[in-house]
Structures are given as structure tokens and as C-alpha cells.
Amino acid sequence: MDRRTMVKSGAAALVGMGLGGCRAAGPPRVSAARPPRPRVNLAPVRVSWDRVIRTTVGLRPHRDGGFVLRADKLDEKLLIHNYGHGGAGMSLAWGCGTLVGDLADPAGVRRAAVIGCGSPGLSTARQLQRRGYDVTIYAATVPPDTTSNMSWAGYTPTSGLIEPERRTPAWDAQFRTAAEVSYRQLQLMVGPRYGVYWIDSYNATDDPNPRPRGGGDGDLLPEPLRTGRDREVLGPGEHPFPTQYAIRQSNLAIEPSIYLDALVRDFLAFGGRLVIRRFESRRELAALPEPVIVNCTGLGSFSLFDDQELVPVKGQLTLLVPQPEVNYRASARLADDSNASINPRSDGIVVGNSQERGVWSMEPNEEIRKRNVDNAIAFFSRMAPPAPGTRLTRSEAPRVAPAVERFFDWSDAH
Numbered sequence: 038m039d040r041r042t043m044v045k046s047g048a049a050a051l052v053g054m055g056l057g058g059c060r061a062a063g064p065p066r067v068s069a070a071r072p073p074r075p076r077v078n079l080a081p082v083r084v085s086w087d088r089v090i091r092t093t094v095g096l097r098p099h100r101d102g103g104f105v106l107r108a109d110k111l112d113e114k115l116l117i118h119n120y121g122h123g124g125a126g127m128s129l130a131w132g133c134g135t136l137v138g139d140l141a142d143p144a145g146v147r148r149a150a151v152i153g154c155g156s157p158g159l160s161t162a163r164q165l166q167r168r169g170y171d172v173t174i175y176a177a178t179v180p181p182d183t184t185s186n187m188s189w190a191g192y193t194p195t196s197g198l199i200e201p202e203r204r205t206p207a208w209d210a211q212f213r214t215a216a217e218v219s220y221r222q223l224q225l226m227v228g229p230r231y232g233v234y235w236i237d238s239y240n241a242t243d244d245p246n247p248r249p250r251g252g253g254d255g256d257l258l259p260e261p262l263r264t265g266r267d268r269e270v271l272g273p274g275e276h277p278f279p280t281q282y283a284i285r286q287s288n289l290a291i292e293p294s295i296y297l298d299a300l301v302r303d304f305l306a307f308g309g310r311l312v313i314r315r316f317e318s319r320r321e322l323a324a325l326p327e328p329v330i331v332n333c334t335g336l337g338s339f340s341l342f343d344d345q346e347l348v349p350v351k352g353q354l355t356l357l358v359p360q361p362e363v364n365y366r367a368s369a370r371l372a373d374d375s376n377a378s379i380n381p382r383s384d385g386i387v388v389g390n391s392q393e394r395g396v397w398s399m400e401p402n403e404e405i406r407k408r409n410v411d412n413a414i415a416f417f418s419r420m421a422p423p424a425p426g427t428r429l430t431r432s433e434a435p436r437v438a439p440a441v442e443r444f445f446d447w448s449d450a451h
């Protein structure tokens with residue numbers, strides 16, 4: 038069968054996979070009247086089995102009722118919970134850390150223990166340090182051995198987070214603050230030091246007006262935080278994908294290993310202490326010297342705090358040899374409703390993603406691995422190569438080429 042006929046609609050692909058997480062705002066900006074634009078030139082991605090370098094597995098800490106962010110008591114201590122961030126723990130961590138600070142401040146003490154060293158734990162520790170707290174992180178594992186290191190790591194603040202019918206006004210308010218603070222903070226971290234960056238994402242599709250799938254969280258994010266506000270539809274001949282259209286938008290993204298190591302360094306540089314320790318019971322926590330304890334143990338809260346609502350959503354990524362020249366993400370939904378996707382990072386080109394609810398195994402699922410790589414081979418091998426001698430495109434080419442005089446500052450008088 039012609040692969041083109043296999044491609045249905047890719048625009049909802051990221052959302053459907055829990056990758057995009059939030060809906061694109063407004064109708065696509067496509068005008069039947071406008072003349073075709075030159076084709077964007079994208080470096081071809083080389084997907085083949087002999088370029089596979091590893092497959093990683095992480096268990097997202099999901100709760101149907103959303104993350105838990107509230108103050109409690111543990112004997113005489115203030116215990117603050119901050120866990121259960123599902124597929125959004127890289128996206129929401131800074132804001133959740135601010136909210137933890139708001140809950141801690143009234144205690145009037147300046148010494149805190151943070152339990153857990155993933156993205157929520159590290160960001161919470163930094164937010165407390167910024168308020169003048171003396172912070173110790175206690176954790177059974179530290180980067181690179183956390184769920185956060187196994188993340189696909191886009192700014193996906195609503196991904197796999199809460200069942201719509203479980204939302205409450207109080208939870209929504211916490212979520213919005215978390216999403217806003219985090220979005221702003223991550224923007225300020227863009228650059229090689231933290232491994233945070235903006236990237237063009239293309240959804241290859243035969244439908245220029247795809248309907249968003251799944252979710253029910255459409256109004257969760259305030260308008261200015263929605264990805265896809267700058268989305269534009271590239272028509273036939275304007276993009277290299279084997280589909281009629283490609284919907285392009287900018288996304289904020291994170292390289293987990295660069296980012297988490299940088300947070301650890303910052304935490305230590307600001308006087309933090311890091312203790313490797315696993316807690317088996319609340320009693321052990323109550324014996325800590327710090328008067329404030331922040332629980333950022335993610336899925337660890339299932340046994341440590343007996344939160345039976347926590348459920349793992351297993352996610353699996355396969356990575357290929359990095360290609361620095363590939364500076365875009367792309368995805369498409371195929372006829373069998375599975376996806377082909379690539380996400381280029383300096384530690385490898387991520388192929389695919391997955392969501393297996395209720396699966397605790399950390400072993401790669403061979404069937405998913407095969408499907409992700411085979412789909413990517415089938416789809417991306419059909420991309421048109423860039424025209425010889427042309428520059429690769431990062432963003433839209435100028436509509437009209439500037440006159441050569443512009444580059445030499447020649448005025449009309451010359």
C-alpha cells in the first residue's frame with residue numbers, strides 16, 4: 038500500500054500520545070488565496086535499526102485526581118506533599134516549588150528537608166533556597182537514575198495529569214499558578230547551560246484542520262500558555278513530508294540529563310546538602326532533624342504514604358545516534374492509529390513514546406520498541422531531501438529575498 042494513503046491525521050499526534058499535552062489554540066492560519074511559499078528545507082533524519090543506541094523506560098507517577106500539593110502534619114513537623122505529576126513533572130516543577138514555599142513560609146522556620154531528587158524535588162529545593170531556606174535533599178536515587186531523566190521532556194503541562202471530572206476550582210488554581218511560574222522560569226533557562234531550548238515542531242497530516250483528540254482539559258491552560266498559538270499550516274509543496282500538509286509551531290523543550298545535572302550543581306552551589314538515603318516508613322521521616330519536610334518522592338509515595346491512587350504510566354523511548362543538523366521535531370499519525378515521531382536531542386534522536394497504564398515493569402516492551410522504530414523508518418524515509426546547495430530551514434524563509442544592497446548598507450543614492 039502507498040504509505041501516503043496510510044497517513045491519516047498527524048496534527049493530533051502529539052496530544053494523542055500525551056506528548057503535546059495541550060491543545061493548539063484557534064483555527065489554523067491557512068489561506069487558500071496566498072501563493073505557495075518555497076519549500077522548507079529540513080535535514081533528513083536517518084532512522085534505521087543499526088542507528089539505535091538505547092531504549093529507556095520510566096514510570097510516570099499518575100493520579101486520576103491530579104498532583105497532590107498540600108500541607109500536613111508529621112508529629113511536630115510540617116509535612117508538605119508535592120507529588121503525582123503524571124506526564125507533566127518536567128513542565129510544572131518550578132511552579133509547584135513556589136507553591137510549596139507559600140505553604141512552608143507561615144511555619145516561620147528556615148530549614149527544610151526535600152525527599153526526592155527528580156525534577157519536582159530539585160526545583161522545590163531551589164525555590165526554597167531562593168527564599169533563604171537551608172535545604173537538604175534526601176533521596177534513594179539521584180540523576181541520572183530518576184524517572185525525570187527518562188522523560189521525553191517537552192513543556193507539556195497538562196499531559197497525563199488529571200481526569201477532567203476530578204478537577205476542582207482549588208486544584209485548577211494551583212495548576213494554573215504552577216504552569217505559569219514554570220513556563221516563565223523555563224524560558225529564562227534557555228541556553229546550553231540548562232539544556233532548555235525552543236524547537237520547531239511539525240505535525241505531518243493530510244487534514245489541515247484536524248480535531249484535537251482526547252483530553253477534556255481544553256480550558257485548563259490559560260490562553261497565553263497554550264502551545265500552538267503561532268501554529269501555521271504549510272501546504273503541498275511547502276514542506277518535505279509525505280503528506281499534504283505540515284502544521285508547524287514552536288515548542289519549549291528540555292534535555293533532561295543536561296538540565297537535571299545543572300539543577301544539582303546549582304543546588305550544591307547555593308549551599309544545599311545531598312544525602313543518598315531510602316526511607317521505608319513515615320517514622321523514619323519523622324526522625325529527621327529538619328522541621329519542614331517536603332515529599333517529592335513521586336511514585337515512591339505509593340508505599341511511603343500509602344497513596345493507592347498513584348498508578349504508574351510506563352513510558353518508553355528509543356534513541357538513535359544523534360544528528361546535530363536535525364533541528365526540528367516531527368510526528369504523524371498513521372492509518373493504524375499508531376504514531377511515527379522524532380525528537381532530536383544532543384543525547385540522541387528520540388523515536389516514539391508510549392503510555393502503558395498500571396505497568397510497573399522497568400523492562401522495555403519489545404513490541405512497542407519495534408513498532409516505534411519501524412513506524413519511524415517507514416515514515417521518515419519518505420521525506421524529501423533538501424534541494425542540493427540550499428540552506429536548511431530553521432524557521433520560515435523570508436517571503437521576498439532581501440536585495441543584496443541591504444547587506445552592504447548601500448543607500449538609493451549609490
Ligand SMILES: Cc1cc2nc3c(=O)[nH]c(=O)nc-3n(C[C@H](O)[C@H](O)[C@H](O)COP(=O)(O)OP(=O)(O)OC[C@H]3O[C@@H](n4cnc5c(N)ncnc54)[C@H](O)[C@@H]3O)c2cc1C
Pocket residue numbers: 056094095096097098120121122123124125126127128129152153154155156157158175176177178179183184185186187188189190191192193194196314315316317333334335336337338341351352353354390391
Ligand atoms: C517516557 C516519559 C516521557 C515523559 N515526557 C514528559 C514531558 O514531555 N513533559 C513533562 O513535563 N513530563 C514528562 N514526563 C513525566 C516526568 O518525567 C515525571 O512527571 C517526573 O519525572 C516525575 O518526577 P518525580 O520527582 O515524581 O519522580 P522522579 O524523577 O523519579 O523522582 C523521585 C525521587 O524520589 C526518590 N524517592 C522515591 N521514593 C523514595 C523513598 N522511599 N525514599 C527516598 N527517596 C525516594 C527517588 O529516588 C527520586 O530521587 C515523562 C515521563 C516519561 C517516563
